[in-house]
Amino acid sequence: METKSGGNLEAVLRAGHFAITGELGPPRGANVEAVHKKAAYLKDKVDAVNITDNQTAVVRMSSWATSLLVIQDGLEPNYQMVCRDRNRLAMQADILGAYAHGIRNMLCLSGDHQKFGDHPHSKGVFDIDSIQLIAMVRRMRDEGKFLSGEDIDTPPRIFIGAAANPFAEPFEWRITRLAKKVAAGADFIQTQCIYNMEKFRRWIHLANEEGLTEKVFILAGVTPFKSLGMAKYMKNSVPGMDVPDHLIKRLQGAKGKKGAIAAEGIKIACEQIQEFREMKGVAGVHLMAIEWEHKVPQIVEQAGLLPRPRVDGGNGGAPAAGE
Amino acid sequence: MIIAHRKPLEEIVEMLGQLNPVLVLGCGGCTSICLAGGQREAEQLAADLREDYGNRGGQLEVNTYTIERQCNADFFADIDRLAGDYQAIVSTACGAGVQFVAERYPRLPVLPALNTDFVGFDKDVGWYEENCRTCGDCVLGETGGICPVTRCAKSLFNGPCGGTRADGTCEVDPDIPCAWFEIHKRLREQGRLELITRVRPAREWQNQIRRTVIQEPYRERYGK
Numbered sequence: 001m002e003t004k005s006g007g008n009l010e011a012v013l014r015a016g017h018f019a020i021t022g023e024l025g026p027p028r029g030a031n032v033e034a035v036h037k038k039a040a041y042l043k044d045k046v047d048a049v050n051i052t053d054n055q056t057a058v059v060r061m062s063s064w065a066t067s068l069l070v071i072q073d074g075l076e077p078n079y080q081m082v083c084r085d086r087n088r089l090a091m092q093a094d095i096l097g098a099y100a101h102g103i104r105n106m107l108c109l110s111g112d113h114q115k116f117g118d119h120p121h122s123k124g125v126f127d128i129d130s131i132q133l134i135a136m137v138r139r140m141r142d143e144g145k146f147l148s149g150e151d152i153d154t155p156p157r158i159f160i161g162a163a164a165n166p167f168a169e170p171f172e173w174r175i176t177r178l179a180k181k182v183a184a185g186a187d188f189i190q191t192q193c194i195y196n197m198e199k200f201r202r203w204i205h206l207a208n209e210e211g212l213t214e215k216v217f218i219l220a221g222v223t224p225f226k227s228l229g230m231a232k233y234m235k236n237s238v239p240g241m242d243v244p245d246h247l248i249k250r251l252q253g254a255k256g257k258k259g260a261i262a263a264e265g266i267k268i269a270c271e272q273i274q275e276f277r278e279m280k281g282v283a284g285v286h287l288m289a290i291e292w293e294h295k296v297p298q299i300v301e302q303a304g305l306l307p308r309p310r311v312d313g314g315n316g317g318a319p320a321a322g323e
Numbered sequence: 324m325i326i327a328h329r330k331p332l333e334e335i336v337e338m339l340g341q342l343n344p345v346l347v348l349g350c351g352g353c354t355s356i357c358l359a360g361g362q363r364e365a366e367q368l369a370a371d372l373r374e375d376y377g378n379r380g381g382q383l384e385v386n387t388y389t390i391e392r393q394c395n396a397d398f399f400a401d402i403d404r405l406a407g408d409y410q411a412i413v414s415t416a417c418g419a420g421v422q423f424v425a426e427r428y429p430r431l432p433v434l435p436a437l438n439t440d441f442v443g444f445d446k447d448v449g450w451y452e453e454n455c456r457t458c459g460d461c462v463l464g465e466t467g468g469i470c471p472v473t474r475c476a477k478s479l480f481n482g483p484c485g486g487t488r489a490d491g492t493c494e495v496d497p498d499i500p501c502a503w504f505e506i507h508k509r510l511r512e513q514g515r516l517e518l519i520t521r522v523r524p525a526r527e528w529q530n531q532i533r534r535t536v537i538q539e540p541y542r543e544r545y546g547k
Contacts (some may be wrong), residue, residue: 083477088525100338113476115495131481133527147525165485173483176520180481184522192485205539239494240487268375
């Protein structure tokens with residue numbers, strides 16, 4: 001199959017399979033074993049795994065370095081890059097290096113503001129924004145040119161991802177912003193964690209009406225609740241997150257036996273995944289089991305997403321050779 | 324207008340060290356208007372310094388003088404005569420004014436009494452808001468007169484990010500309106516949303532190297 005990147009995630013999506021991506025947060029240190037341990041839970045359970053980039057603006061092992069470690073484990077990384085920490089020189093240099101080492105997917109993000117992290121008074125770079133980053137990667141890949149317009153000797157072939165939050169205000173503008181990301185060159189979209197299914201249905205309906213879902217693969221974001229406390233935190237303290245009361249009540253109703261709330265959280269996530277599979281315009285799910293990677297095999301199994309497809313032209317998650 | 328506020332007294336005292344006598348030089352420009360460095364504030368600072376030294380059993384000889392502006396040589400005739408009588412000048416001008424004074428009296432320690440905050444406007448009496456980062460490439464014509472470089476915490480050109488709160492405020496602070504929420508609202512009301520529908524390409528930053536502006540009629544005079 002012809003793909004832009006030669007990667008597995010792209011091949012799975014282009015073959016029409018319902019894709020699943022996972023997430024792996026790098027360690028706060030050089031703990032290689034911690035990465036391999038998390039990767040082992042995800043192996044053969046997801047088509048690619050997002051490697052977060054100093055998420056919540058807290059210093060961690062770098063995203064590209066952790067991506068290389070999971071390639072060793074036979075997982076395909078989706079290398080996240082935020083605009084907060086590096087300028088256009090560093091970004092382009094890292095993209096070339098990442099591709100040279102076999103990274104085939106990127107998720108282009110603005111990044112959580114440094115104010116939320118462990119170095120709140122650091123200087124945020126924001127030389128370019130996430131949409132400009134998407135356009136830059138596309139230009140590097142399709143035109144073989146740096147942002148400056150100069151030629152690249154062996155352009156990086158990257159499957160370009162972007163994020164979308166269907167729940168942040170202004171709601172009506174969120175589809176326009178999605179359209180801007182598609183116009184800039186996004187090949188796939190991973191959404192913010194979805195809890196308000198009704199609002200998400202409205203969003204995806206608009207995306208279908210605008211013809212956007214024919215141009216971009218949309219992976220619906222799913223984060224299972226581990227506890228009632230987490231659900232309440234998501235509802236009350238995370239801007240742009242929309243957690244309906246009926247889900248909180250449902251978790252409260254599961255109180256009792258040890259692990260009952262977590263089991264209910266997983267059940268809710270699996271029900272969501274079923275709905276997404278039947279929803280027009282949704283090409284897959286992005287499962288963000290935050291610091292809960294060991295539950296991914298169970299969730300993916302319970303959601304009926306196993307075994308993962310092997311697609312010709314994809315690398316089945318195996319490391320791609322540098323070119 | 325440039326907005327500034329006074330540094331903590333301890334920091335000014337520490338900078339002064341053994342320097343004595345001292346001239347507190349007030350500025351009648353921006354820092355006077357924002358109630359941080361005009362004649363009244365310069366005299367208040369001098370009084371605070373005297374009291375502080377006195378409380379510690381010392382004595383600081385300190386005088387004040389306020390000129391119309393500290394960023395133009397035309398206003399310095401009196402200070403040129405006085406400066407030699409002091410071991411230091413404490414300037415209550417903005418960062419530009421302090422540097423102008425320091426350049427004019429290169430053998431004299433010139434110390435800042437203020438922290439210069441931003442270019443902004445008066446929201447109300449004694450209440451100032453930052454509105455311009457002097458980026459050198461103004462986009463206000465396309466963003467409904469709301470600056471995304473200054474007012475968006477991530478300086479996005481294709482916002483808003485996913486962190487806009489339900490009430491239209493920024494994720495970093497519930498007291499700060501999301502710039503892109505406001506831009507969208509204003510352009511929608513003007514029926515001009517098409518201005519922000521297309522992808523705005525990466526900008527060429529103009530404020531990374533010290534800038535000089537010479538008005539056209541003066542180019543010949545300066546040989547530029």
